[in-house]
Amino acid sequence: MTSAVAATPPPSLEARIHGLLPALSPAQARIATEVLRDPAAVASSTIGQLAARCGTSLPSVTRFCLALGLSGYAELRLALAAESGRSSLSWERGTGAEVGPDDSLDDVLRTLLRADTRALEDTVASLDIDALGRAVSAISNARRIDMYAVSGSASVAEDLRLRLHRIGRGANTWSDVHNALTSAALLGAGDVAVGISHSGETIEVLEPLERAGRQGATTVAITNYPRSPLARTADIVLVTSARDVTFRSGGLSGRHAQMIVLDALYLGVAQRDYPLAEQAFDATSEAVSTHRRRP
Secondary structure, three states, X not given: OOOOOOOOOOOOHHHHHHHHHHHOOHHHHHHHHHXXXXXXXXXXXXXXXXXXXXXXXXXXXXXXXXXXXXXXXXXXXXXXXXXXXXXXXXXXXXXOOOOOOOOOHHHHHHHHHHHHHHHHHHHHHHOOHHHHHHHHHHHHOOOOXXXXXXXXXXXXXXXXXXXXHHOOOOOEEEXXXXXXXXXXXXXXXXXXXXXXOOOOOOHHHHHHHHHHHHOOOEEEEEEOOOOOHHHHHOOEEEEOOOOOEOOEOOOHXXXXXXXXXXXXXXXXXXXXXXXXXXXXXXXXXXXXXXXXXXX
16 A cells, blocks of 8 residues: 655745845835735736835836746736635734734744744745755765854754764864864865855855865855855755744744754765664664663
């Protein structure tokens, strides 16, 4: 009997719009804001009505559609009509992006749950599997692996380093830019450098990744914004799809999205040499077994 496998939901148009927002022109950003505010109304509007409502031109609306990878406004309306059922009001309210001063703690928890669940679903749905495979192959064959991250992303990078270590794959994580740059200067062909930044604009991550690339290393970017400076400088780009919640810019939903990408990288590397990974994992589990107190 063939077991049923749940189908992965299609990539969210809303997530794609949020990912492009920082790279859009002011006119296109106004269109994006209007689409996010009331997708159902935009779906029922003509291109002229939307342009007038946003104080912009018809070509700007068309360029916005092309930036989303759509053929034009007609395809945008169809996509919006299909997705607007996710919320009776708007995507902004439906995804629980905002926490108000009068919200109860129960409301806050539900807002976080919606944001985090949506981040995981959208990241899995929109992740470039070919790029993921190339990243797995590069890391599996790497002579040296460097990871550059700061702040919250640094904890995610460190988690991947420890996971790789448990299956016999050595890697370095660098959160200090001076140490990162000196390590990047020693990389070369056959090495891999991974830069992790939610915004894709963090200089402490961008500079060493650029240096590693100039040295000949394969560079991998993990970011929420596909047009960010970090994404533009990398050989391989893995894009997350998380949304910020009030007082939580680049918060746990962003790190959860990063973590599922890094988990996929880790498991992909482990699969490449399954017997060795299994042997290393068993050996490391046995090594700490005496440090668990049993009843």
